[in-house]
Amino acid sequence: MSGPRYLGFDTLSLHAGQRPDPATGSRATPIYQTTSYVFDDAARAAGLFAVARAGYVYSRIANPTVSVLEERLAALEGGVGAVATASGMAAIHVAIATLVGAGSHIVSSRALYGGTHNLFAYTLPRFGVETSLVDPRDPASFAAAIRPNTKLLFAETVGNPRGEVLDVEAVANIAHAAGVPLIIDATLTTPALMQPIALGADVVVHSLTKFIGGHGIAIGGAVIDGGRFDWEASGRFPQMIARDPGLNELDFAEDFGPAAYIMRVRLEGLRDFGASLSPHNAFHLLQGLETLPLRMRRHCDNAQAIARWLATQPAVEQVSYAGLPNHPDHALAQRLMPKGCGAVFSFVLKGGRAAGRKFIDALQVFSHLANVGDAKSLVIHPASTTHARLDAEALARAGISEGLVRLSIGLEDAQDLIDDLARALNASQK
Amino acid sequence: MEIVYQGQTTYVQTAGYDLDPAKPSVCFVHGAGMDHAVWTLFVRYFARNGYNAIAPDLRGHGRSAGAALTSIEACAQWLLGLLDALALGAVGLAGHSMGSLVGLQAAADGADRVRALALLGFGYPMAVGAPLLDAARADDHAAVDMMTIWGHDFGAQIGGHQVPGLSITNITKRRLEAARPGVIYADLNACHTYTGGEAAAAKIQCPVTLILGDRDRMTPVRGAREFASRFAHASVEMIPGCGHGMMEEKPEQTHRALVKTLAS
Numbered sequence: 001m002s003g004p005r006y007l008g009f010d011t012l013s014l015h016a017g018q019r020p021d022p023a024t025g026s027r028a029t030p031i032y033q034t035t036s037y038v039f040d041d042a043a044r045a046a047g048l049f050a051v052a053r054a055g056y057v058y059s060r061i062a063n064p065t066v067s068v069l070e071e072r073l074a075a076l077e078g079g080v081g082a083v084a085t086a087s088g089m090a091a092i093h094v095a096i097a098t099l100v101g102a103g104s105h106i107v108s109s110r111a112l113y114g115g116t117h118n119l120f121a122y123t124l125p126r127f128g129v130e131t132s133l134v135d136p137r138d139p140a141s142f143a144a145a146i147r148p149n150t151k152l153l154f155a156e157t158v159g160n161p162r163g164e165v166l167d168v169e170a171v172a173n174i175a176h177a178a179g180v181p182l183i184i185d186a187t188l189t190t191p192a193l194m195q196p197i198a199l200g201a202d203v204v205v206h207s208l209t210k211f212i213g214g215h216g217i218a219i220g221g222a223v224i225d226g227g228r229f230d231w232e233a234s235g236r237f238p239q240m241i242a243r244d245p246g247l248n249e250l251d252f253a254e255d256f257g258p259a260a261y262i263m264r265v266r267l268e269g270l271r272d273f274g275a276s277l278s279p280h281n282a283f284h285l286l287q288g289l290e291t292l293p294l295r296m297r298r299h300c301d302n303a304q305a306i307a308r309w310l311a312t313q314p315a316v317e318q319v320s321y322a323g324l325p326n327h328p329d330h331a332l333a334q335r336l337m338p339k340g341c342g343a344v345f346s347f348v349l350k351g352g353r354a355a356g357r358k359f360i361d362a363l364q365v366f367s368h369l370a371n372v373g374d375a376k377s378l379v380i381h382p383a384s385t386t387h388a389r390l391d392a393e394a395l396a397r398a399g400i401s402e403g404l405v406r407l408s409i410g411l412e413d414a415q416d417l418i419d420d421l422a423r424a425l426n427a428s429q430k
Numbered sequence: 431m432e433i434v435y436q437g438q439t440t441y442v443q444t445a446g447y448d449l450d451p452a453k454p455s456v457c458f459v460h461g462a463g464m465d466h467a468v469w470t471l472f473v474r475y476f477a478r479n480g481y482n483a484i485a486p487d488l489r490g491h492g493r494s495a496g497a498a499l500t501s502i503e504a505c506a507q508w509l510l511g512l513l514d515a516l517a518l519g520a521v522g523l524a525g526h527s528m529g530s531l532v533g534l535q536a537a538a539d540g541a542d543r544v545r546a547l548a549l550l551g552f553g554y555p556m557a558v559g560a561p562l563l564d565a566a567r568a569d570d571h572a573a574v575d576m577m578t579i580w581g582h583d584f585g586a587q588i589g590g591h592q593v594p595g596l597s598i599t600n601i602t603k604r605r606l607e608a609a610r611p612g613v614i615y616a617d618l619n620a621c622h623t624y625t626g627g628e629a630a631a632a633k634i635q636c637p638v639t640l641i642l643g644d645r646d647r648m649t650p651v652r653g654a655r656e657f658a659s660r661f662a663h664a665s666v667e668m669i670p671g672c673g674h675g676m677m678e679e680k681p682e683q684t685h686r687a688l689v690k691t692l693a694s
Contacts, residue, residue: 004579052474054592062594070595081596227604257467258604
């Protein structure tokens with residue numbers, strides 16, 4: 001391009017959404033710990049309530065600290081806007097609830113975070129929303145499952161625990177050919193590794209709790225709107241293309257153009273479901289975002305080194321990491337995530353459930369807990385924790401073997417992590 | 431709402447309100463490659479405060495069918511005809527960037543149709559640099575990028591949208607990307623080749639307000655300030671820390687300036 005250029009990713013990670021506070025000069029983002037905002041006069045109040053003026057009314061709908069986080073995420077993902085939520089699951093819920101109603105249908109990858117699987121398989125059906133779960137490695141299976149009442153396609157960039165990599169472009173093309181949007185959960189990759197909107201996705205959701213926050217101190221989520229989906233042409237979303245008496249007679253597509261979806265997520269989703277992010281948590285999450293690109297480089301470097309090492313260990317049956325050449329999605333991962341394949345992966349330990357318990361108990365640097373994406377390395381053995389109630393056969397049906405161990409690789413010295421794993425592998429086989 | 435005007439489906443944003451000949455009217459005209467949605471907050475405000483408020487999509491833009499018109503004079507005639515078709519009386523007319531040239535020409539050609547004129551992001555002459563014009567002619571995405579970056583103050587890339595959670599630059603980029611092939615070039619070339627500004631200004635007797643961003647990189651303020659002296663009744667509302675895209679960059683300050691100018 002012979003002209004100006006956009007600010008780079010690392011710069012946006014530090015600055016997007018926030019200029020020094022005009023009242024005080026504060027360089028850091030102030031925490032606006034307030035529920036509500038004084039109106040200058042009656043006319044401005046009326047204008048704000050009528051969505052005819054710009055500004056803040058009530059922190060359930062919007063808060064200045066949270067808005068900095070939202071804008072930063074929109075900038076990093078290449079979206080027209082974002083809405084931050086109380087958790088990653090709240091983000092998924094509001095992203096979906098904006099589009100579906102009783103009688104709606106969803107097509108989703110079956111390689112899902114457990115909470116999302118529960119939402120689709122057990123909770124949404126109580127509200128009349130059915131989901132077909134399909135193979136993320138077979139884009140055609142998404143197409144085959146689409147029905148006249150399908151409202152969206154859903155998938156994660158990288159599955160957990162087996163590391164399936166989604167061909168986002170292929171699935172986006174299938175979604176758009178059917179007139180439905182593609183929602184991508186990009187929690188495990190973050191915009192530092194993959195930007196799904198640039199690949200054709202329409203909406204991105206995140207659990208900010210994980211790598212974006214990065215320090216295991218704050219729960220949060222976000223919905224980011226790519227701003228390209230044509231709600232009018234789709235014909236499947238009357239709520240987006242007609243004046244809504246419950247929402248100030250807004251016609252979202254007509255009034256907001258590319259920001260139609262994200263405006264509805266905020267004005268309906270936060271107003272009526274109320275899963276808003278606290279400003280204090282937004283502040284913590286912003287601190288994480290500032291170093292996201294640096295941390296993700298280190299996370300990926302460490303993960304690659306450890307996965308490679310684990311693959312050579314006699315106590316290890318299999319390593320599922322897309323950064324390894326023998327992973328079935330390695331070539332796709334190289335294309336979509338040239339900077340790295342993330343830092344969450346699993347391996348299968350010889351010796352089954354008993355070996356898994358011994359392995360966990362012998363670790364000293366890795367923390368045994370139910371989270372991923374911390375700066376510190378984390379581990380969990382599903383067969384003795386999250387899936388302990390399942391026998392071997394039921395575990396196999398869930399795609400989890402008794403010896404499967406999930407790692408979330410942190411920022412420690414790689415050799416210290418390898419030494420810790422070596423000690424634990426040795427203990428597991430005794 | 432959609433009407434058939436000059437044989438083409440033509441979209442006019444009214445915020446869902448029916449037009450009432452008994453009410454005063456305001457009309458907003460978008461800039462190059464844009465559509466009505468840049469004016470939504472302002473249309474909603476005026477519509478809820480006793481006005482007929484309209485923001486048409488110029489021919490070939492947004493939801494309006496047909497080929498984009500290729501001169502400012504043709505756009506001005508099209509606009510005046512639309513006001514007739516909608517049976518609106520004299521309007522408070524606001525135009526942004528290319529829309530400001532359309533407003534200028536329309537206020538000159540239809541003196542009895544415009545009671546007040548707001549020119550936002552205005553410059554005259556509105557010469558367009560060769561790199562941008564060439565990229566637009568080729569429908570190269572570089573044109574979108576140049577208009578997105580130069581079309582705002584540098585700080586807009588950092589952000590701070592007054593509508594919480596929105597990205598100033600990415601919204602502009604998506605709007606421009608949605609323009610049909612050839613439209614951005616037709617618009618930019620119409621601006622570039624427009625030579626009727628001085629003559630138009632000499633004819634205009636209604637009050638004129640130039641609403642300018644002091645950091646405008648597309649239509650720098652010095653030229654606009656100098657041009658203001660050509661109007662019989664002109665004032666300048668300067669928005670500090672604002673570039674060319676004031677409706678996204680500083681919607682509250684733009685709101686106040688528009689209310690001051692257009693309220694009857």
